[in-house]
Amino acid sequence: MSSEDAVREVAGRARTASHVLATATRATKDAALLAMADALEEAGERILSANAEDVARAEAGGTPANIVDRLRLDEGRLEAMAQGLRDVAGLPDPVGEVLRGSTLANGLELRQVRVPFGVVGMIYEARPNVTADAAGICLKAGNAVLLRGSSSARSSNAAIVETMRGALAASGLPEDVVQLVPGETHDSVKALMRARGLVDVLIPRGGAGLIRRVVEESTVPVIETGVGNCHVYVDASADLEQALAIVLNAKTQRTSVCNAAESLLVHQDVADAFLPAVVAALQHEGVLIHGDAAFAEHDDVVPVTDEDHAAEFLALEISAAVVPDVEGAIDHIRRFSTGHTEAIVARDQATIRRFVAAVDSAAVVVNASTRFTDGGEFGFGAEIGISTQKLHARGPMGLPEMTSSKYVVVGEGHVR
Amino acid sequence: MSSEDAVREVAGRARTASHVLATATRATKDAALLAMADALEEAGERILSANAEDVARAEAGGTPANIVDRLRLDEGRLEAMAQGLRDVAGLPDPVGEVLRGSTLANGLELRQVRVPFGVVGMIYEARPNVTADAAGICLKAGNAVLLRGSSSARSSNAAIVETMRGALAASGLPEDVVQLVPGETHDSVKALMRARGLVDVLIPRGGAGLIRRVVEESTVPVIETGVGNCHVYVDASADLEQALAIVLNAKTQRTSVCNAAESLLVHQDVADAFLPAVVAALQHEGVLIHGDAAFAEHDDVVPVTDEDHAAEFLALEISAAVVPDVEGAIDHIRRFSTGHTEAIVARDQATIRRFVAAVDSAAVVVNASTRFTDGGEFGFGAEIGISTQKLHARGPMGLPEMTSSKYVVVGEGHVR
Incomplete structure (x- = not known):
């Protein structure tokens, strides 16, 4: 199977799973987040040994010490990942919030309601904690997530995702709401950027070069993050x-x-x-x-x-x-x-x-x-990145920024 | 000068003019809108005769009658354009609206405030009334606009824009907040789609083919409008x-x-x-x-x-x-x-x-x-299109949808 086909297949599964997640109650989502947190702690040894493989590979390859440090997990960082998921469970559910509402002159009732995007693609670099953080924020906002981390963190990311998917299945949500994007070459990133219709938004997090490439090449809408002069x-x-x-x-x-x-x-x-x-x-x-x-x-x-x-x-x-x-x-x-x-x-x-x-x-x-300028400092409770673009979201992005909206119009036989 | 250079030049002028418009008061903007409405009425004869050229050219070229009808202006349609500008003047100014605000635990005051996008590019087809409607909505929301209408309406659009620019200059706003995009070939659309950094958002309005092309080729963020099955x-x-x-x-x-x-x-x-x-x-x-x-x-x-x-x-x-x-x-x-x-x-x-x-x-x-599903029916007072994408705006787009936001953080020597 080509890289493009493989990516479209997981994106299609994410889309199907997103339909279930979009209408899941807050109680179901929070239970899944807490189960994911517990599972990460229980699987600690396995995740740390997978991470040790990544670290050993990076060190053998001559990766600079500061990058290896970003890659490295320990008990403390693992605990922080679990706590991050619990924190997200404690935040209000953005889905269903009524943003505006009125009754029109003709009696039609109009409401603008927050809804999930559907499928979010995350493209990010070394830190494996982003894998859990992004999955948690996306899940709470009702979005299936496709995670495309760096190949340097592949063993860590695989172990973290496998653990979270196990917990999801046990909580009654489709495990395909959290998936790794297959493929380690740039081809899989390219396929993700061309998956318009299957992926609703792409969020690149990393260096300026990565972000510029995604912004220029993607036909999927992008939220640009983070370059700060x-x-x-x-x-x-x-x-x-x-x-x-x-x-x-x-x-x-x-x-x-x-x-x-x-x-x-x-x-x-x-x-x-x-x-x-x-x-x-x-x-x-x-x-x-x-x-x-x-x-x-x-x-x-x-x-x-x-x-x-x-x-x-x-x-x-x-x-x-x-x-x-x-x-x-x-x-x-x-x-x-x-x-x-x-x-x-x-x-x-x-x-x-x-x-x-x-x-x-x-x-x-x-x-x-x-x-x-930081989601934590601003009191958002969770942050998926800092948008430096003007469309959709600008500045630190919390849960509300990971949603879209729709209008619900209710009448009793109204015609024009 | 190449088409790309010509487009970048007008976009650069729009950017400079947008800096003045962004901080203009509502009173200044409303006065300009009313002056533009008066000017359209006063220039009625000239605009209708320019439109007659477009109609004659279209008819001579065998354009179908329904397209010619969309192109045609008369006293009534001209009056509706002027009234549209007056209606927009009567709507609340979205710029400066405080979307959220709080005082953080450390005493920092945080406000999220609506601000203009900056420069908006409109790409649209036959109807010359869009030229005035889009200029009015963009201006009220504090945005400079680059108008790329169809070549079939070129004489009408030129006369309408010239009239509005004259009124702007007389109202003390830079006339470059409303400009036509030079060039009639697809090259000028292409140049607009590559003007990232100079143009903040592109809004294509027209057939499915036009919209798809803009969505796929643009590096400037796009708001997709209008295809409705x-x-x-x-x-x-x-x-x-x-x-x-x-x-x-x-x-x-x-x-x-x-x-x-x-x-x-x-x-x-x-x-x-x-x-x-x-x-x-x-x-x-x-x-x-x-x-x-x-x-x-x-x-x-x-x-x-x-x-x-x-x-x-x-x-x-x-x-x-x-x-x-x-x-x-x-x-x-x-x-x-x-x-x-x-x-x-x-x-x-x-x-x-x-x-x-x-x-x-x-x-x-x-x-x-x-x-x-219509901005007028929803009571928005003005509509620049109906977004069918999930990022930024979804459904009918009125004045608030033509803005971005920024965070204003006020302290008294706060450090971390």
Whole structure:
């Protein structure tokens, strides 16, 4: 069977299973989630030994240590996966929520109701915990999920999925609501991207290259996630001590995440006061600064290029520039931002209003770190990714973002 | 200049203009809409004479009379275009609406706020009134619009757009928030579909072929509209007199629209009672019935094929079949529906609940005609199309559906 046929076959099974899941009650779904969590704990030894195979293969292949670390499971991470499923069970069911409703002039009753998408395809990289997290969120929102993890995690993913499917079958839901996509080459990703009609939405999670490829090649609708060239703009009206703490936190608290700051903009009127302090503090934390002329007057700051301004470093590096005013900051952000998160540090209300209105990103943050753009921090309880596109969902995506809606129109013989 | 460069240039101008429009107040936008309406009336003579050129060209080229009719403007249609703009001015501004808001445990204030998409591309066929309607809806929702009408309407569209741009300039908004896409070949559509980053969303309105091509080729996110193979299912528990009225209305009240019924399903227990009446009534209205074995026992019913079951006839034709029960109807609909609108005629509550829950279409209608799936009927005040996809918007799209959202996060020095 060709890769395309194999993928279409599992997608067809997912579609059929999704019909049952779409009308399952919350009680049934929650029971399945709890059973999946228990099963993951019970199968801990088997999952960890499958994971050890993946880790050994990765190490033998010379995979960098930070990637191997993402791949590695231990008791703690396994427990966190199980707890994640239990947390999702505790969240309200988005399916069935009435979004709008009214009675029309002619007496027709109109309701717009949340319904599942149907079949969701997840394409992701090394972390095997995404396998359980994505399955849990999709299931709670009534969607069958097709999981296409990286081949480096194939043994782990197979063990996790097999365990969850066993628990599903025991809970009375079709086990095909959670399936691995067969095939380890790019052909299977391609087949998934062409399965329009069988798959309702694709969510790629991973590096910028993966996401761009899916966005460009997919005929299945895509929710673009996660590339973040996040800016912090320090205005002339800022509390500079607060600004320093926010810049440091946004850049250094965790560097490998999409909501870390990658670019710093400073109003020219406070450049003399702020630059020495921020350069010293960032360098003290080991941050390499790619700076414009004003920044480059300081030791160890390297000259910035447009590429640096556009870069998502995901490392202890930052681009930095002095701007004439808030309009200069807005223009710079329009030119270089990926539309994830931009922060302003300022006390002047008119400046803050202007920045919030003019900056068109998934999140605009006032006097706080960019690191808060996160489903957990926002109180969503679960997050499947952070959308940086404008269609359907923008920003952290929780359970409601994993649904569509339909109109239910009720009459008593109404005709036009 | 190549077609691609020409399209990217207008798209770039639209992007720049959209920055001004995005933060314009409702008062400014409404004043512009009213000025555009007045200008269309004042320029009536010029627009009608441009339209006469298009009509003459179409007639000389042997265009079918029904297409020429769609192309033709007269005083009444022009007045309706102006009134449409005034109606949109009267609708609430979706931009700035707070969708959710809360204060997080750490004191951060979180708001999810409606914002414009930015730049919307409309690709549409013969009707020149879409030019004014789409411009009005996009403008009110804060979006710059790129209009790619059909070449058959080029003189009309040019005159309408020129008139509206003049009114915009006089109202203090950048006239580039409304632009025609240059070029009349498919190359300009292609360039629009590749303008990711400059165009935020494409909305194709027209025949199934056009829509499919845009969905498959576009790297810009697309909202799929309008193909409707709508079903009416007559249950065993139906009031058959009501069912007859609904079937007739759904099929014959207007045949060229996407919410007209194209398929009829009848529960076997009422087939003997209902088929003679419905066949006679439909045939009396001139409807050709493509029927299964039970229907084909009646005179002048032609045998149905799977293609007929899947067809959107947009004419006095209907496919028809007897099904064993509501589950049979649901299965049939899953197999053949385009996911636009499906109706059930029934009195039994459990059957109705099952149909509403299991049928996954943009609209599910109980005891009423499929013809009610419409922004006007739903009370939206304006409609830019009917989405048949599950991402972002589903069903009739009014002003709120022409927006995205962003999160605004306000703190006082918050760090993680």
